Amino acid sequence: MNKQIYILRHGQTRFNAEGRLQGHCNSALTALGESQALALGRALYRHLQQSGETAQQWQVIASPLGRAIQTAQRVCEGLGLDDSAIQTDERVMEARLGDWEQQAINDIMAAHPQLTGRADWYLQAPNAESLEAIKARLESWLADPATPQKIILISHGLTGQILRGKLGGLTDAAMWQLDRPQDAFYLYSQQQLSRHPVSQ
Template sequence: MQQPYTTMPSELYILRHGQTRFNAERRLQGQCNSPLTPRGEQQALAMGHTLRQQIGDIQQWQIVSSPLGRAQQTAQRVCDGLGLSHQCITLDDRVQEVGLGQWEQCQISAILQAHPQFQQQADWYMQAPEGEGFDAVTRRLRHWLSGLSNDSKQIVISHGLTGMILRALLQHLPYEEIWQLERPQDALFHYHDGQLTRIAVTPLQVPA
């Protein structure tokens, strides 16, 4: 039985990093890293532009990023889109990606071929040998949430799995529903007054 999920009245924007080389290669990253692709750079910059349209006084907001390189790259491009200095970014280990142990850098197809039973297990990521585990991830995310004040405004740049779990905590979702959530790199999520809203990111027009 999982502990009850914790919710906070703070206002949050939750972003996933842009596409990386490992994403394009269908490899697991976990707490290792691969750099953003050119597409990922454009996705991140577009997130910043979208946020600029959503947010009034940007000076009221704090930008928090996972310390993993792909998240930091994304946070920098988001700041560019918002017209902010990269020095505004605060790094926090508690919002980094789930550690995937021995599976990090492995191709997803190879893992599923070696473990065909995972085709029917939506949470198969949590089975990674020497992986971090669900309880450890939720503990650090709850710890981060518990430190937010009632009037804090946060833009958090995180990851696919961690972002899913964070959104589930905010929505009080049961464990089984977490793994049905999407992990978009062309959308972001706004949490306010107990409601979570998906916001599509408008792609930037890249000159030919």
């Protein structure tokens, strides 16, 4: 696959700060989340400059969930792009976490101690989206002829983790060990993934 993809996670949200699960529900970015998103955009701008490219050569694609749109707006600000540059695609939304959405992680773990230490515990909720379903929609997005070749993707923690696992050819066990940073972005280029930390 010849695509080049910058993979970004949304900034910190209120539910992130409170230790609650979001999934397909949404909570707004915190002040820290707003600054993280702007810092991502500015760092990306510098990275593109160093590569001899401009943001206009790339398509910004975001999950349609509010926290990703908010982040994409701040990223575009850092890149010098207008919000109209943002396209959305439901296939890069966060995993649906079923009956556990909006619940506190501590409460979930207290009620289900057997999940302690299990990296894929998020998807064990009643009515949660399966890993296979998430992979299928990401594969559909990657293979779609309408998906651009140069993408700045603003997605989510779990979805970004699963996408990077797929792009890196990792086993599920190795994929679940990947990080989900809000202070770094990844670049997939020439079939290699590289991590780029961001200072605020």
